[in-house]
Amino acid sequence: MSTSPKETTVLQDVVIKFAGDSGDGMQLTGSQFTNNTALLGIDPATFPDFPAEIRAPQGTLAGVSGFQLRFSSNPVFTPGDLCDVLVAMNAAALKANLKQLKKGAKIIANTDGFDAKNLRLANYPEGVNPLEDGSLEGYEVTKIDVTKLTREATKDFTMGTKEKDRAKNMFVLGYLYWMFDRGMDSTISFLQEKFGKKDEILNSNIKVLQAGYNYGDTIETFTTRFKVEKAKMEPGVYRSIMGNQALAYGLIAAAEKSGLPLFLGSYPITPASDILHELSKYKNFGVRTFQAEDEIAAIATAIGASYGGSLGITTTSGPGMALKTEAMGLAMMMEIPLVIVNIQRGGPSTGLPTKTEQSDLLQAYYGRNGEAPMPVISASTPADCFEVAMEACRIAVQHMTPIILLSDGYIANGAEPWKFPNADDLPAIEVKFKTELAEDEEKYQPYRRDEKLARPWAVPGTPGLEHRIGGLEKQHITGNVNYEADNHEFMVKLRQEKVDKLAEFLPLQKLDSGVEKGKVLVLGWGSTYGAIKTAVSDLLAEGHAVAHAHLRYVRPFPKNLGDILKNYDTVLIPEINNGQLIKIIRDQYLVDAKGYNKIKGNPITRTELVEEIRKYL
């Protein structure tokens, strides 16, 4: 497609980081490049990394917003550890990311972002400019005055300079499209959709995008362009999907497949809000979204809806979970279906709102007053959120229980190719409302149980089944308020048994990869999936006796998990927290598991994990 005489090199695997000020549009640039990548059938994995402030002070290290993208002609499971290419829109962006560059990496620097003011804001000593002082000698630096060229490209437009400068990211994107030998149609149609009626903005953006491409084509920078071939993925039709989006789709699919209307009670919180935004779009699926006055009301409205026979959902992040705790206990006591979604972020308290962490597992497990067991399920990748959401809904309605679904910021905002299922092939979720008294029932017995120990779901509006439920201890079978000592102990144990019994209805744990018996089993949950998978597969390739098991069902664990753990000399549990799953595993299986814990608000990388696993080989 290129008219350029320059030569094209085929690469296997590339990691690019777009970094700039929070206002520089790096997230958009990154996601555009990702889409373009995915549409070519190249496998991408992304890691958006942005500050908590909407606009942190311009030019400072705190204000650096980054979007890391890896794409490969082999299936990828992580956004990569070190970068091949860094786009640095200003000095702070360079400084913040230099440590994460491969030797000899390419740096594309916007020189306008390296003026005296920007250098000062990035805390470079007076008179020092990394672009000029030779400190970047080991890298291949391309200096482009993006601001100037953007203004030049838009000189025929009447808008103000400030508006023109907003298109800077398009210049960079165009340049990268040239560099990687891409077409630009996906971004042009994106711009058309976004700015459809605003001609001037639309046309100037397209102009700048093309200017960036042409700039690459014209000037003598790289002697080669790069191309990554399509990934060798499982045949089929794919689309790109982000975690929170997949989760929302999973909830909608569960509603369709169960025939229950979906009701979401939610209160905005990072990084969960996108589920609320996404579900709000699908009113034509009968989806009701209720933006509540606070986190407590959010779960309470979902409980009310579930009581009325809807598929009740609430979505939040850690601090919101803390607020919902009492209501979770109520849902557990009343034994009604409810899905509580926690998109974990760095804690404690407000913590690191835009960074990822897996530190709410113990909260999900134990964080309620009294003996209040509840199933916990966890998503591993963006696309996995779809299945996990459906599965959470299935468990909630079929086992009459609230269930906690754990995802995290990394999964929520990450994107990956998704071989989406055929809607007709998705399994139906059978729901049985109680509609009349059983033959041997004189009066409705709301706490009579089936083989799953689930009680009946009798919703208001059903004649003859009027009954009262609530948070007070229930008498077995009748559901009447009961304070008797023996009944309480019996009920506590029964509620625990109900959750434990769920394991009988769950699939057995499988190894994701590796040997059935051996030296090290890496046991993971959640967003560490990609790093573990990659690290283990590299070590397997070296001939080591390692394996990877990744948990979807965290409470209860699959029935065979204990047997699997016994097959290895060491069980290693990497987590983005201070050691949580490891406590539960040690407690339940008396295994001397080892932890690998990173609590830096970042995902665990393949490299550090390989090093860690080697210690036990």
Place this chain on the structure above:
Amino acid sequence: MSTDVATAPKLTAKDFATDQEVRWCPGCGDYSILAQVQRVMPDLGIPKENIAIISGIGCSSRFPYYMNTFGMHSIHGRATAIASGLKASRPELSVWIVSGDGDSMSIGGNHTIHLLRRNLDVNLMVFNNQIYGLTKGQYSPTSETNKITKSTPMGSIDHPFNPLALAMGADATFIARSMDRDPKHLQETLKRAHGHKGTSFVEIYQNCNIFNDGAFEIFTEKGTKADEVLFLEHGQPMIFGAEKNKGVRLNGFTPEVVTLGEGFTADDLWVHDEHDIFKAQILVRLFDDPRKPGHLPRPFGVFYQTDRPCYEDVMAMQLEEAVAKKGKGNLAKLLRGNETWEILG
């Protein structure tokens, strides 16, 4: 569903009682409120199974256990939010919320004001006894200043809420006050609340004979009631007093008590208009301490009523509108999205 509703035997108050032993303290005002609700229900013509009573925590919140309808005794302060979710998803149900002054004004204050502004078509009964009964006698957000209780041995320093002014501030569409000791008035008020389309806020003065006995005596007992209570009637001048010779008139924006026959006739009095939002703002402020000399009488009845779209109706309309605009949701299309690519085998 049965279609021969006309021939179905009319329910009685008894049909709404459960087999559970009522466990309020003997002499509690809650007994009367329960009796009035059970008496009113058969007249409302709602099938029993379509009634859901949601309560929070507190003495009053035991209410659902004694009503043979669907019911939920939930957690402290959250009944309003739970009822919102139920009503938003099941608009056809008749949803009643039972709450107390602590439950709805203190721990659940936030949900109460948001319920009122959203205007879901539910009835909120606030049993106000100006004390925390279930926790054995601490002052509540409606207790008068200086109140000596277990937690305030030197007197409470909190300024109390005026519940109706709070409801007015939250733009409630139906605001009323009644009392446990006046069964007829309470029944009428509940019927009006049910008849209102939107959130009905009904404050019910309820005597806690254990921890705050006689808090409302001056309004409820024969000797003083007539001179202290102003019963509101839409379109009628505000007349009260044992002799029916006292009235309230508006002097500019200021209400004042006048004696009929002493230079004033009924024509000079404030004529109650339930739909006048400005006057309702003044009316809810007739909240004088009855021990204060020259105080105004305390009004009972419907203070304010207006019509405003209900949350659940607009929500349902949006769903219909979305279907009309985009067609019924198609899961296959949703999952496929706009951009796909194929990997060939």
